[in-house]
Amino acid sequence: GENVEQHPSTLSVQEGDSAVIKCTYSDSASNYFPWYKQELGKRPQLIIDIRSNVGEKKDQRIAVTLNKTAKHFSLHITETQPEDSAVYFCAASHTGGFKTIFGAGTRLFVKA
C-alpha cells in the first residue's frame, strides 16, 4: 500500500547548525508534499510544501527539495534556533487526492 518513510526519528543539533530530515514515498502518483510542524502539546501546522513541478522551494530558513525519480524529498532548516524544536512530519498526496499519507515524524531538538 501507500507508504511514506521518514528519517531520522530523532535529531539533535546545536543552535546555529543545519538540520535535514528525509522522506521517501511509494505512490508514484503523488505530486504534493507538505511538511507539518507540531510543537509540544500543539496541533500539527503546515510550514512549507512542494509540488511535483518544482525541484526546490525556499522560505527564509526552511527549504524543501524533491527528487521525483528517486521518490525522495527533504526538509532543510538552516541556522537552527531553540524554537525550531518540535516534531516534524512529512506527507504525500496527489491533486484531488482524498488521503494524505504521513511519515512517522522526526523529533528535532535544538540545543542552545
Added chain:
Amino acid sequence: DADVTQTPRNRITKTGKRIMLECSQTKGHDRMYWYRQDPGLGLRLIYYSFDVKDINKGEISDGYSVSRQAQAKFSLSLESAIPNQTALYFCATSVLGADSGGYNEQFFGPGTRLTVL
C-alpha cells in the same frame, strides 16, 4: 478566526465503554478527517468524509465509527473502548477549491487525548 475545535480535550475511560469524540469547524471546508497519533507511528487515518452523505474508511477503521451530522460536524465513536485505543486523536479539515489550487492542505484541531484503562 475560522477554526477547528474538538471536545473533549482529555478523556479517561474504562475498557468496554462507548466514547464519542466531537469535531466542529467554522472554516466552511467540505472535507473532514479523523486521525490517530501514536509515538513513532505518525498520524494514521481512521475515517474521512467529503460531505454529509459521504463516509470512507481509512487505514485503521476497525473498532471505530463516525457520523457526519452536518457539513461542520464530524464525530468519532469508539463502540467498546479497549486499552490499545489510548492515543491522541486529531480531527482535520481541508478544501479542494480555487484557493487550494487542487492541493490538499490539512487544518488540524487541537486534539483529544484519550486514555482507556
